[in-house]
Amino acid sequence: MTAPPAQLSSLSQMLPAELDCAAKLLDTLAAEHAALIRGDADSINSASTLKLQQMKAFQYLLSERDQFLVRLGFPPGKEGTEALLESGPADHPTRENWEELQKMALRLRDGNDLNGGIVALEQHHVQQALDILTGRAGGDQTYGPAGSRSNGHQSNSLAKA
Numbered sequence: 001m002t003a004p005p006a007q008l009s010s011l012s013q014m015l016p017a018e019l020d021c022a023a024k025l026l027d028t029l030a031a032e033h034a035a036l037i038r039g040d041a042d043s044i045n046s047a048s049t050l051k052l053q054q055m056k057a058f059q060y061l062l063s064e065r066d067q068f069l070v071r072l073g074f075p076p077g078k079e080g081t082e083a084l085l086e087s088g089p090a091d092h093p094t095r096e097n098w099e100e101l102q103k104m105a106l107r108l109r110d111g112n113d114l115n116g117g118i119v120a121l122e123q124h125h126v127q128q129a130l131d132i133l134t135g136r137a138g139g140d141q142t143y144g145p146a147g148s149r150s151n152g153h154q155s156n157s158l159a160k161a
């Protein structure tokens with residue numbers, strides 16, 4: 001099936017908005033990363049709030065593209081977008097925008113993973129500090145029979161009355 005020019009034109013109008021949103025998200029992830037490194041709670045909170053707003057806007061744009069693809073008889077998401085592009089001319093400029101969006105998606109995933117790793121490490125440090133303060137220091141976190149986490153310490157009586 002060959003895509004009519006109007007379909008590719010519609011897609012070519014959607015992708016720049018997605019690229020713009022992805023670029024803003026990348027900037028916000030960078031700001032969040034810097035705030036995490038500095039330990040600046042107010043900046044972390046601001047970046048997280050902004051990131052959530054931008055993610056909602058991005059999700060809206062993606063759902064608009066998915067609806068468009070489904071109306072044309074293509075599957076939603078990456079598969080449908082690539083099928084639509086494949087049905088058009090090989091040199092259509094929309095392909096460049098799509099390739100750039102795919103690269104940005106990888107950068108977004110990597111940046112989000114990096115920031116998530118920093119948060120997880122900080123949570124681990126806080127848990128260690130709490131364990132020390134509550135006298136549970138020294139126990140490694142293990143999994144119990146039911147899959148629940150425990151600190152590895154069990155309360156055992158030395159004597160029974």
